[in-house]
Amino acid sequence: MEERPAQPAARTVAIRAGSTTYPFTLASGQLDRAVTWREAAGSARTLAVITSRPVAALFPRILQATGTAGPRQLVIEVPDGEAAKTLDVVSRCYQALARARFTRSDLVIALGGGTVTDLAGFVASTWKRGTRLLHAPTTLLALVDASVGGKTGINLADGKNLVGTFHQPERVLADATVLPSLPARELRSGLAEVIKCGFIADPAILNFLPDRVRGPAQQSERYRRLIEMSVRAKAQLLADDVADRGTRRYLNYGHTAGQALETASGFSLRHGEAVALGMVFAARICELITAADGTVTDTRDVLYQVGLPTRLDTAVSFDHVWALMQQDKKVSPGRPSFVLSPRRGTAILVPMPQRRTAQQAFDEVLRPV
Ligand SMILES: NC(=O)c1ccc[n+]([C@@H]2O[C@H](COP(=O)([O-])OP(=O)(O)OC[C@H]3O[C@@H](n4cnc5c(N)ncnc54)[C@H](O)[C@@H]3O)[C@@H](O)[C@H]2O)c1
Incomplete structure (x- = not known):
């Protein structure tokens, strides 16, 4: 049976990292609405959406909404999965931004899983010494982990995430309605990070895990709450780390x-x-x-x-x-x-x-x- 109430209210978690605080807003259907992107754009004249082809194909309504929000839209399609996190792809993103005369007041939007948020975050952090960034995560792993905390990462032949920066997004737009299309294996992969938050911070998470037989469409309210609980747990560890208690390292x-x-x-x-x-x-x-x-x-x-x-x-x-x-x-x-x-x-x-x-x-x- 569907667990989701008719109109779940939007929930916001404030993410404090260093001297910045930004909102993680969880609201169903928000990514499909042009008004969301108009508000997020602020003074941007160009919205550069970095995404992969499979993700773009899954969510045409999101691209349509960013395209009709007002500012000019630039869609930068990158390879899917880890193949996106290379210096060659970074360089191709820079070329696209240069051709579009992308400025520091324009906005980079990461639409995809953790590979896209890692890549787009790196590009945004280095373009003109740091430009605006918004995360629109589409995998459970990116929703509960990769979109929060500001870590970016690029792989080298010598190892994963060897190059990276810290660059916080100015907001995270989270929407659990993206989850039903996620393959079961990807969903489970994200649940590992949820479970991690249960062991290191909030034990209530472990009593609230989803049923492995039914998918996120049948347990949407449960997933929504798990995302919120996990992000709150991560946000608390990041905030406590400001006092140099090393709590951020618990996330490891x-x-x-x-x-x-x-x-x-x-x-x-x-x-x-x-x-x-x-x-x-x-x-x-x-x-x-x-x-x-x-x-x-x-x-x-x-x-x-x-x-x-x-x-x-x-x-x-x-x-x-x-x-x-x-x-x-x-x-x-x-x-x-x-x-x-x-x-x-x-x-x-x-x-x-x-x-x-x-x-x-x-x-x-x-x-x-
Ligand atoms: N920066 C951080 O703090 C942080 C934290 C954890 C992980 N990461 C990084 O995240 C990456 C892994 O992220 P991931 O697991 O999201 O992988 P991913 O980005 O490769 O996405 C997995 C697959 O799911 C597909 N996909 C995305 N959204 C979908 C949807 N809604 N429906 C169906 N398919 C969809 C993608 O096309 C891709 O093939 C790793 O590179 C890891 O290093 C970063």
């Missing part, structure tokens, strides 16, 4: 091993699947080095509930994963940098585990049976 929960597994799998694992496995790994590390008990079982139960993997099903060598973990860009010498969640809703930072402990955890909970 599951990512130290997760990103290494993603790369070591040759990207056959989706980002969220790798993060799910990274959380199982971190849970075992937690059991090995603290008195916590049952964290692996609890983590696996939650992941299983939404259909995320709880153990590797392909051969990935520990040596490769360990080597990649050493390169993790978030490792700052001398500072605790590995995130544990000893119980739901709580995170702590500890030093990177010793190789021996990491190997034991990998063998016990990740290695294919």
Whole structure:
């Protein structure tokens, strides 16, 4: 049965990052309306929509709305997925902006998943030393994570996200009605970041996860609330980090091993699947080095509930994963940098585990049976 009330009210979460605060506005159908874009455009004379062809094909009404909002529209189509996050694509975006005489008061709009928000954010942050940016995320992962916090990222042959900047959007326009077209695997990938927020910040999230059988069209109100809860949790950690309590680093929960597994799998694992496995790994590390008990079982139960993997099903060598973990860009010498969640809703930072402990955890909970 449809859970969504007839007209869910718009909800706004204020995202405070450094000296700026911007709104994350969650409202059904807002992206299809020209008035949304007219208001967002402000003094812009050109709206540059950066998007991929599949996303553009899925949402012609959004492009129509940005095209009729008033300012001139420039649509920059980029390759789909990780192929968008290259310096070559960045350069092609610059060329399109140059041809359009795009100024700093014009507006870059990222319409797509996390790859598009990462790319468009990087382009906006570097064009004329920083231009206006708005995120219109279309995947669950981008809604709950990539569109919030201002991180941008470009991949090099040597590794993922090796080039990047911090550049906050001036607003995020979030609309959960984009989700029903998302393939189930992409949806689950986004749920891993939602679950992460439950473990590190808001345990209520873990009692509110969607049913794995019904899709987002049948559970729209549940998804809307999960997006809001996750973004509120992330916003709180970002705001607390202003006081240099290091809480932003909690968001890396599951990512130290997760990103290494993603790369070591040759990207056959989706980002969220790798993060799910990274959380199982971190849970075992937690059991090995603290008195916590049952964290692996609890983590696996939650992941299983939404259909995320709880153990590797392909051969990935520990040596490769360990080597990649050493390169993790978030490792700052001398500072605790590995995130544990000893119980739901709580995170702590500890030093990177010793190789021996990491190997034991990998063998016990990740290695294919
Ligand atoms: N900057 C950050 O803070 C941050 C945080 C997390 C992840 N990321 C980055 O995000 C990227 C992953 O993002 P992603 O998982 O959204 O992947 P993605 O952008 O590649 O999108 C996944 C696929 O979904 C398709 N798609 C997008 N919206 C759709 C919709 N509504 N319906 C159907 N299909 C749709 C896309 O065409 C694409 O093929 C990674 O590069 C990761 O590094 C960044």
